[in-house]
Amino acid sequence: MVVFVKDKKLELPMHHDSKESGNYFRPKSRFASFAGVVNGLKTLNKRVAFLLFGVIGTLLLLARVLQGNFALMQYIPTFLEEQEYYDHDFKGLDLDTLKKYDEGASHYLISKGGMEALSAEDKAAYEQEVEMLLASTSGVYDLGDYNGASNGAENRDHVLLCIPLRDAAPLLPMLFKNVMNLTYPHELIDIAFLVSDCTDSGKTMENLIEFSKELQNGTLSKTLEDFESNENKGNSAEQLYLKYMDPHYLNMVQDAFTPPFHDGYDKPFRSIQIFEKDFGQQIGQGFSDRHAVKVQGVRRKLMGRARNWLTANALKPYHSWVYWRDVDVELCPGSVIEDLMSHDYDVIVPNVWRPLPSFLGGAQAYDLNSWPESNEAMKLAKTLDEDDVIVEGYAEYPTWRVHLGYLRKENGNPQDLLDLDGVGGVSILARAHLFRKGIHFPAFTFENHAETEAFGKMAKKMGFRVGGLMHYTLWHIYEPSDDDLREIAKLERESRRN
Numbered sequence: 485m486v487v488f489v490k491d492k493k494l495e496l497p498m499h500h501d502s503k504e505s506g507n508y509f510r511p512k513s514r515f516a517s518f519a520g521v522v523n524g525l526k527t528l529n530k531r532v533a534f535l536l537f538g539v540i541g542t543l544l545l546l547a548r549v550l551q552g553n554f555a556l557m558q559y560i561p562t563f564l565e566e567q568e569y570y571d572h573d574f575k576g577l578d579l580d581t582l583k584k585y586d587e588g589a590s591h592y593l594i595s596k597g598g599m600e601a602l603s604a605e606d607k608a609a610y611e612q613e614v615e616m617l618l619a620s621t622s623g624v625y626d627l628g629d630y631n632g633a634s635n636g637a638e639n640r641d642h643v644l645l646c647i648p649l650r651d652a653a654p655l656l657p658m659l660f661k662n663v664m665n666l667t668y669p670h671e672l673i674d675i676a677f678l679v680s681d682c683t684d685s686g687k688t689m690e691n692l693i694e695f696s697k698e699l700q701n702g703t704l705s706k707t708l709e710d711f712e713s714n715e716n717k718g719n720s721a722e723q724l725y726l727k728y729m730d731p732h733y734l735n736m737v738q739d740a741f742t743p744p745f746h747d748g749y750d751k752p753f754r755s756i757q758i759f760e761k762d763f764g765q766q767i768g769q770g771f772s773d774r775h776a777v778k779v780q781g782v783r784r785k786l787m788g789r790a791r792n793w794l795t796a797n798a799l800k801p802y803h804s805w806v807y808w809r810d811v812d813v814e815l816c817p818g819s820v821i822e823d824l825m826s827h828d829y830d831v832i833v834p835n836v837w838r839p840l841p842s843f844l845g846g847a848q849a850y851d852l853n854s855w856p857e858s859n860e861a862m863k864l865a866k867t868l869d870e871d872d873v874i875v876e877g878y879a880e881y882p883t884w885r886v887h888l889g890y891l892r893k894e895n896g897n898p899q900d901l902l903d904l905d906g907v908g909g910v911s912i913l914a915r916a917h918l919f920r921k922g923i924h925f926p927a928f929t930f931e932n933h934a935e936t937e938a939f940g941k942m943a944k945k946m947g948f949r950v951g952g953l954m955h956y957t958l959w960h961i962y963e964p965s966d967d968d969l970r971e972i973a974k975l976e977r978e979s980r981r982n
């Protein structure tokens with residue numbers, strides 16, 4: 485596979501031979517003709533690459549001589565060699581050998597010497613090839629092989645990255661930058677999006693498809709730059725709240741989105757799949773709409789349903805880990821997947837905070853859904869209907885649970901771990917075999933909880949280790965609530981009067 489390096493960034497050419505394959509990075513299909521296609525591609529690409537090496541070498545020389553300025557010279561071909569990009573499903577296949585069977589197997593029953601009876605040597609080779617041919621359309625997975633190692637990257641563990649989306653178009657550039665920032669080898673990550681119940685006339689879907697293609701082409705960084713410089717024209721009124729945010733936090737954000745990034749930043753992922761399915765979610769996606777206590781039960785159950793559809797469609801036998809990520813994370817260490825894996829837990833979450841305007845204290849725990857169970861909450865549960873959902877962080881439900889969120893110390897050891905029962909959904913790493921065992925995100929009331937909290941409880945109930953990192957922090961975006969906007973407007977009026 486050929487990629488180009490420009491300004492130290494990888495850029496991949498889109499495949500133009502659409503007749504045959506469409507795209508280099510398309511998930512592999514299991515049909516016999518596939519052998520020929522991929523094989524053809526591989527050799528073609530190598531040839532093209534060597535040719536380009538030659539051409540560019542010559543041009544470089546020429547340029548030296550002429551001191552000219554050739555646009556082409558900025559590109560140096562290089563290869564994406566990681567095997568996982570090509571044939572995880574077809575381990576051990578020699579595609580060259582298989583291709584000849586496109587002419588029919590009986591053809592090869594004749595020995596080299598033209599005899600009908602094969603020599604012992606020819607027969608052994610033939611049998612081996614037929615075996616390989618049959619294996620190309622039937623797969624065997626030993627699911628014992630995909631348990632999820634704590635050193636997943638070295639073990640070449642495949643990760644499924646699941647991202648649910650609703651009316652998320654404005655957040656997609658930030659999301660994609662966070663995704664590219666992941667240092668877990670991109671060729672080991674399959675990304676699966678679920679888009680539901682959008683009310684933005686297809687904007688989320690449209691941008692998602694566009695950015696996904698660009699990401700797989702290695703050209704997304706540049707596209708996002710252009711995209712954002714266009715978007716930023718003239719929405720300064722909306723950004724008014726920035727004046728009231730902690731400058732230290734704003735600097736952190738500035739740094740996080742400024743190069744240099746890690747070496748594999750622009751590398752394509754193993755695959756990206758986008759699923760669309762509406763569930764009839766009625767509750768508005770605005771901050772104040774979706775956080776009213778009354779709507780939590782209904783909203784969370786619908787989210788549970790969405791998550792389950794996503795895992796059920798995207799999880800493949802060779803995935804060892806599943807990482808769930810929300811669209812609205814602003815800051816997250818690039819090594820989050822490796823870091824979470826290293827604790828060797830079956831379900832593990834980081835701490836999730838959000839920045840706030842200075843007049844509200846500068847920052848606060850965002851995710852209150854990660855907690856160990858408390859006696860008070862168990863007593864409370866006994867007084868509730870079987871179908872009632874306890875909503876954490878609301879006065880209506882005094883659970884007296886210790887929240888992972890509130891245990892955070894700014895300079896605490898990022899390795900410190902707390903065993904949990906409920907988990908929040910912003911960023912969950914779980915071993916894939918939990919889903920295979922039927923653990924899911926309840927879309928009904930399970931032990932007076934729903935969705936991710938019930939997921940944590942269910943995992944615990946089936947004997948798995950569930951934990952959270954107290955001082956390892958992801959930052960959720962700040963979305964001004966209706967109250968906050970009123971306060972900001974008031975402060976603005978006052979400052980204008982002075």
Ligand SMILES: Nc1nc2c(ncn2[C@@H]2O[C@H](COP(=O)(O)OP(=O)(O)O)[C@@H](O)[C@H]2O)c(=O)[nH]1
Nearest residue numbers: 648649650652678679680681765790810811812
């Ligand atoms: N597919 C789907 N995704 C949703 C839905 N509601 C929210 N999301 C996505 O799920 C993630 C978490 O939702 P969000 O509203 O930010 O949750 P909150 O931060 O807990 O209030 C985000 O990535 C949303 O875009 C839904 O009904 N369907």
Ligand SMILES: *[C@@H]1O[C@H](CO)[C@@H](O)[C@H](O)[C@H]1NC(C)=O
Nearest residue numbers: 488495496497498698701703
């Ligand atoms: C893919 O990348 C090449 C440069 O490597 C660029 O010329 C082309 O426009 C890109 N295609 C898409 C669809 O982004």
Ligand SMILES: *[C@@H]1O[C@H](CO)[C@@H](O)[C@H](O)[C@H]1NC(C)=O
Nearest residue numbers: 665740814815816817818819
């Ligand atoms: C990208 O990863 C680096 C290294 O972990 C981190 O410092 C930075 O904040 C991350 N960027 C974003 C946007 O989260």
Ligand SMILES: [Mg+2]
Nearest residue numbers: 810811812960
């Ligand atoms: Mg959110």
